[in-house]
Amino acid sequence: MDLFADQAHEAMPLAPGACWLPGFALPNMAALWSCLQHHLSIYPAQQMMTPMGHLMSVNTSSMGTWGWVSGPQGYGYSAHNPATQQPWPAIPAVILQLAANAAEKAGYLKFVPDSCLINIYTPGSKMGLHQDKDEQDFSQPIVSVSIGLPATFLFGGAQRGDKAVRIPLQHGDVVVWGGESRRYYHGVAAIRPNQHPLTGNLRINLTLRKAK
């Protein structure tokens, strides 16, 4: 029996409705990585502008019916890639299955995301505390997959000023939040310079959501 493989999938509660699944994506990593490389070669990541006119420090791309976009018009979802006006490609089956399995492990059955945001961080990139609130249906959870360089994930509460716990996310970790914590504030501290055997100097995050 492999005790460590079991431990790797133990769910760690973070808040009501939220949990951290260390190593949950590792068994699918080879397939995940090959999908991602293929996707990014056709839909390169873009540096979007915030509604306030600042460039985001992460680069983004999307899969699914709805891609997350940001610009002077605000944050939201678009069926079209703003760089090309073309639709985004479907979310590959391996990613859909991983998202459904992680959601189920966290207690959310039959999660079918229609949006997979790909966030690409280089050293120094970060994401300030924010709520995911551009979706129409808050009954569905969020599944967030970490690939490559480690990151400190900040998971707070319903109010911006609530104390945030600091989660040391590693390659292959998954975080799921929904229910009472669906709109809890969260963010990512600045990525430290380092090298990862798979991704080099990158951290890649997949955020799977039911947007509409």
Ligand SMILES: O=C(O)CCC(=O)C(=O)O
């Ligand atoms: O990169 C992460 O771990 C979180 C990303 C996130 O919160 C978002 O894209 O809304």
Ligand SMILES: [Mn+2]
């Ligand atoms: Mn978020």
